[in-house]
Amino acid sequence: MLNGKRIVLGVTGGIAAYKSVELLRLLTKAGAEVHVVMTRSATEFVGPLTFQALSGNPVHTDLFNLYQESEIGHISLADGADLVVVAPATANLIGKVANGIADDLLTTTIMATKAPVLFAPAMNVNMFENPIYRANEHRLEEHGYHFVEPATGELACGWEGKGKLPDPSYLFDRAAALLHPADLQGERIVITAGPTREEIDPVRYVSNYSSGRMGYAIAEAAVRRGAEVVLISGPTALAPPTGVKLVAVQSAKQMHDAVMAAVDKASVVIKAAAVADYRPAERAESKVKKGGREAWQLELEKNPDILAALGAMKKEWLLVGFAAETDDLIANARKKLEQKNLDLIVANDVTCADAGFDVETNIVRFLFRDGKVEELPKMTKLEVAHSLLDRIIGLKQGG
Ligand code: PMT
Numbered sequence: 572m573l574n575g576k577r578i579v580l581g582v583t584g585g586i587a588a589y590k591s592v593e594l595l596r597l598l599t600k601a602g603a604e605v606h607v608v609m610t611r612s613a614t615e616f617v618g619p620l621t622f623q624a625l626s627g628n629p630v631h632t633d634l635f636n637l638y639q640e641s642e643i644g645h646i647s648l649a650d651g652a653d654l655v656v657v658a659p660a661t662a663n664l665i666g667k668v669a670n671g672i673a674d675d676l677l678t679t680t681i682m683a684t685k686a687p688v689l690f691a692p693a694m695n696v697n698m699f700e701n702p703i704y705r706a707n708e709h710r711l712e713e714h715g716y717h718f719v720e721p722a723t724g725e726l727a728c729g730w731e732g733k734g735k736l737p738d739p740s741y742l743f744d745r746a747a748a749l750l751h752p753a754d755l756q757g758e759r760i761v762i763t764a765g766p767t768r769e770e771i772d773p774v775r776y777v778s779n780y781s782s783g784r785m786g787y788a789i790a791e792a793a794v795r796r797g798a799e800v801v802l803i804s805g806p807t808a809l810a811p812p813t814g815v816k817l818v819a820v821q822s823a824k825q826m827h828d829a830v831m832a833a834v835d836k837a838s839v840v841i842k843a844a845a846v847a848d849y850r851p852a853e854r855a856e857s858k859v860k861k862g863g864r865e866a867w868q869l870e871l872e873k874n875p876d877i878l879a880a881l882g883a884m885k886k887e888w889l890l891v892g893f894a895a896e897t898d899d900l901i902a903n904a905r906k907k908l909e910q911k912n913l914d915l916i917v918a919n920d921v922t923c924a925d926a927g928f929d930v931e932t933n934i935v936r937f938l939f940r941d942g943k944v945e946e947l948p949k950m951t952k953l954e955v956a957h958s959l960l961d962r963i964i965g966l967k968q969g970g
């Protein structure tokens with residue numbers, strides 16, 4: 572998802588420097604090429620070797636190290652970066668940059684780069700509230716530098732208050748957001764994800780293998796690209812992406828009601844959920860006993876088809892469905908596109924390894940109303956999500 576992105580991770584001397592090790596791990600796991608620049612005091616807290624091992628690149632610590640300069644000088648670090656992240660950023664580092672001081676490799680790189688710069692300050696609460704620090708931060712913000720608000724809690728110095736470095740996963744989200752174009756700003760996207768559970772009695776239900784990963788990936792990609800996202804999700808083990816409004820539901824009926832309540836203001840609706848087509852005709856109030864039975868016949872009745880209902884009442888929104896097929900992929904998906912009055916359907920052959928339910932990747936085809944079919948290679952679900960959002964933008968622009 573950050574494949575091909577080059578990030579300079581600046582680490583300054585603070586107790587929270589250990590958290591930037593985890594941030595580095597998340598960035599490299601997402602495919603970014605990360606070059607770590609440490610201030611001299613940062614090396615007192617965490618050894619450069621840790622960063623070197625995890626980034627797979629030499630760690631830069633000294634502006635005047637001739638070997639490092641010949642390998643990759645501060646100007647090439649600055650020029651080659653798609654993003655510079657400084658975590659933790661001390662008051663000292665922020666004060667220097669705010670006042671144009673470039674006296675080490677990190678400050679020089681920050682001053683020389685044209686890439687976006689994200690500072691994640693971490694310091695004592697009184698330092699954070701000091702008017703001199705506040706003015707420095709304000710000055711940098713006015714010049715287009717980005718800041719992550721510190722978290723509040725018990726600080727390493729013993730004080731309580733604002734000044735903690737937030738969780739690495741939150742820092743990762745903020746960094747990734749700066750690497751995506753905000754091309755969905757102003758869009759309100761309703762996304763469904765996960766399975767539904769149709770109760771038989773208080774301890775049993777009918778459901779399917781959906782993990783929610785596909786729908787959550789679309790929500791994550793959309794929110795990173797600036798959309799306002801409502802994620803209506805059946806039961807999953809996933810945490811909702813930062814910035815997404817989660818509406819948790821269980822049954823198809825609840826999902827139907829939540830979708831209908833959310834679509835009014837939507838500009839795009841994407842139905843990635845695996846909705847149970849049928850539910851038990853009766854739900855027993857207490858646990859059904861075996862009672863010596865050898866067999867148990869369960870009578871099922873039809874659930875509402877949420878997507879078909881949306882297609883029938885179609886408003887301004889762009890309507891996108893998924894088709895999980897085990898045979899005749901294209902013909903069956905096209906039938907759903909037409910019958911449910913969709914603008915686009917994402918067809919996945921769920922019999923393929925590495926595609927469909929409960930895996931990290933998917934292999935999909937996009938079918939459009941005009942008959943066009945686009946075949947995508949195996950991708951992570953997040954990559955599929957970004958490709959889908961690209962096509963949605965294309966359709967909105969009349970493409
Ligand atoms: O969650 P994951 O583990 O990541 O797996 C992803 C996925 C396989 C669930 C996903 O890629 C996918 O294919 N989702 C749609 C699954 C599905 O229910 O397909 P379908 O062909 O049965 O339904 C077609 C469309 O109608 C879907 O958009 C579905 O949300 C919608 N539908 C179906 C039945 C119903 N009662 N109401 C609906 O809205």
